[in-house]
Amino acid sequence: MTAQTSDGPTRAAVRDRLDRVTDPELDRSIVDLEYIDSIEIDGGRVSVTFTLPTAWCSPAFAWMMAVDARDEIESLPAVETARITLTEHMHETEINRGVNERLSFAEAFPDADGDVEAVRGELDEKARVARQYDAVETLLEAGLHAEAIVDLRLRDLEVADPGANTARADSTETATDDTIAIYAHDRSFAVSVPAAPLERYLEKARETTLVTDPDERLFRTPEGEPIPLESFDLVRRRGRLAQVNMSSQGGICDGLREAREGRLEETADD
Amino acid sequence: MAYGNNNHDTMYRNNGEEIFVIDGHVHLWDATEDNIKHDGGEEFIQCFYDYHTTFTPEDRQWDISEYRKYGADRMVEDLFANAATDMAIFQPTYLTDFYTEGFNTTEQNAELATEHPERFILNGTFDPRDGEDGLEYLEKLHDEYEIPGVKLYTAEWRGDSKGWRLDDEEAFEFLEKCQELGIENIHAHKGPTIRPLNRDAFDVKDVDDAASSFPELNFVVEHVGLPRLDDFCWIAAQENNVYGGLAVAAPFAQNRPGKFSEIMSELLWWLGEDRVLFGSDYALWNPDWLVGEVLEAELTQEHRAEYGVEWDLETKRKVMGENAAELYDIDIEAKRQAFQDDEISQQFGLEDHYASEEPAAADD
Structure with missing residues (x-):
């Protein structure tokens, strides 16, 4: 960690932590899946923004990824707090508030019946x-x-x-x-x-x-x-079947993400 | 927009052999803004549209306005004139909390199904949370339409309820009623998790107990349980009255051919060729291109060696039509005869296709 500033982690160290967070349904790193939009480091405060393939991806899975990202980054000694922002999701408000205010899933989603464990x-x-x-x-x-x-x-x-x-x-x-x-x-x-x-x-x-x-x-x-x-x-x-299941779902997610990005580009071109 | 293009013979021929196609999963829906009464309705059709564009060739994609409501005339033309489909099975999706008149209810689908009873099978639905009223409604659907099957959404929210399970005591009452009325085909939607549930909304394990408790009923798990393919195959391997509906998996043939090969190989290995059913999920995907893509798809050499299964003519005939015919007591040969001059064939000039058919040679 040669490039580490005196009061914060390196970008590489944060990325390395995020690489350990998996999409629980696909068992693949959220970095490899290209969910991460940005990493900002301000001293000991790290902000990460991420987007999932669709606005309808399971909120429970989105929650797990957000919580895991927060906890992984905060396990770095140079980090005081991590702020996680999920964008373009139908439940981004509940998830962002819940994760950053350190609520439980049940607290963040009072209409769900229980926790995600x-x-x-x-x-x-x-x-x-x-x-x-x-x-x-x-x-x-x-x-x-x-x-x-x-x-x-x-x-x-x-x-x-x-x-x-x-x-x-x-x-x-x-x-x-x-x-x-x-x-x-x-x-x-x-x-x-x-x-x-x-x-x-x-x-x-x-x-x-x-x-x-x-x-x-x-x-x-x-x-x-x-x-x-x-x-x-x-x-x-x-x-083998468990692998095929995960990679098939991965194929659906990849496709939906490509479709969404295509649509966003079209909108940007308008 | 390729609407009206006739890409395939109306009777699909695979190396000169005809294949009778029964599309096991179609809808006639209305998602116009006028019919939407809850934000969920708009989110729902947008979600469908994402799936549509993701797995439809670019030059065959619809725009969102035609996707919201396409109407009966277009549906008939897409299925029977432009696609190689011979018959189709309506699977209703009520969503009456989202859509004023419902998204595609049995009654809505019935308008077209009763107009062409020789071409369409009309399925109904039930929700065990409706209790006595629900049982009465099921009887009414039976009396009015003689529904041979039901489509079920176990993950549908209602009031405080976040869904139900096929192995609930209340669900068993409805399954008993189905058995009593001769409603033999139970299609359970088991697809991607959408709503904010802390648990898995489309867990397939409830099918296991229901299927073993009701051996006379057939349980068709739609979307082959994706993304629970592993649990689904494992259950289906043990319960021989559990079937897999290909809707969602089928369009992989078009832009994820390797994945299609792998999924199909798994299904054929675990379930065998008699328990997999084709479905387009129209209008999620249009059979006017999908049927051809699926029939022309190939298993990779690697998968054929690994799984020891084939996507050959005999298997295609079963998956594309014969398996559904078995479940719905359809006599394919009699249908071929009837379609030589039924209304649809007359309307689209298909008489010659059916008239020129030699009876299918037994391929054993």
């Missing part, structure tokens, strides 16, 4: 299943068999830098060429695989508190149970 948990679970697919494919490509994969425990994974997992919140993303060692068959042998798909999976597996203990099974059915060997292929199919 249940649906957030459900979307995290779907993201976990989709990410597991990539992790398992990585292991299959490395030559591991189904028998070994369903039997893996958290302790069988050895990251090059053992502190990397827990310290990731404060460190940079895993480099693309990092590898991870997997000890299979009662640790009788190890294979080395690309770390990124495993890291991504572990991140969600931890968030959903599914895999926390070193002795716990690493991979699970969508319902969270250990995978019986005979169900291995079906669980793979369900993981």
Whole structure:
């Protein structure tokens, strides 16, 4: 963070934080999805403006993204407060007020019946299943068999830098060429695989508190149970399906965003 | 505007083989400013229009004024003269809190459906929150129109209610009534989450319990549950009376062909070729270009290898018409005969198309 001014974060640091915020329905970074319109830094105060593909995107999902963006940015030591502004959304007033006045969803939307944690948990679970697919494919490509994969425990994974997992919140993303060692068959042998798909999976597996203990099974059915060997292929199919679902919805969102931008350009030309 | 262009034969031919097309999802709506009584009505039609422009080829897009209300004459011409559609199923959308006369109620759709009963199937609806009045209304729809199915919006707000579930006790009463009246086809709208709900308004899991509790009814999940395709396929894989309606997924064929291939491969893998139904969602998308796009779409080599499924003539015949015919007791051969000189064929000069047809060769 060489470019950091004495009293505020760098733009790169803010962007890096925002990159960790995902659209919960698509499990993709809101930076990659190009939702961010602007980042303004004034000393320890950071303002972020963002826009979703349509004015009708789920307010619950918009809320989660706004809250996550606020919390991610405020976790930077150089930041005092983050101000989040959602634009061109049918419920931008409630969301902006709620997020910046630090209300709960139920307080911001008195006509909704309760909070957003249940649906957030459900979307995290779907993201976990989709990410597991990539992790398992990585292991299959490395030559591991189904028998070994369903039997893996958290302790069988050895990251090059053992502190990397827990310290990731404060460190940079895993480099693309990092590898991870997997000890299979009662640790009788190890294979080395690309770390990124495993890291991504572990991140969600931890968030959903599914895999926390070193002795716990690493991979699970969508319902969270250990995978019986005979169900291995079906669980793979369900993981693939979870990915197709997310990327299909992503296709709809991309299209709607393009249509909206096209319309705004036309209006600007008038 | 390509209105009036005749791009395809009215009977769709795929490598010389005809395909009977039943559009499983059409509307005749009125979203004119005069009919809108709540801001939600304007937001709703604008939202539809976004979907329309996003997934319609640029030279086939309508302008917003014709999109608000297109009328019965144009609908008939779009479907039967300009598109390769042979029959269509009306799915009502009431939204009476937003639109003075409703958006497209059973009664509104009935005006056209009863004019051409040989071409249209008319579905009704129910809302379990209407209680006794609702049951009476369902009976009335049955008595008046002999509706063979219902379209349901579980996420519709009403008063303090933020929606309902198909597995609610009250919903079961209505499903029992459907069974009793012989209303066999239950179309549930399960699409994108729109309104500010803290929970998932279009969760598909309620279909599971309803489908297993009412094995004699058919549950067609519209929009194949997108964006809940994963939950939908998993439920459908276990309940053989659960079907997938392609509205929203179909137009991917046009500008997201790889995605279309992937979604179709998943559906064919999980549900098989007998439980997927084509629907244009007219006028969200116009079948005058959509039917051709879907029939000409191909699964990628990669997906065919991965899923072991085919989008071949036999599958297309089922998805585009035969599966709906099965659910709605439509005799396709008898229809072909009848369409040689029905009113629509006379109006648009289609007699030759049907008259020149050889009976479809059995392809087994």
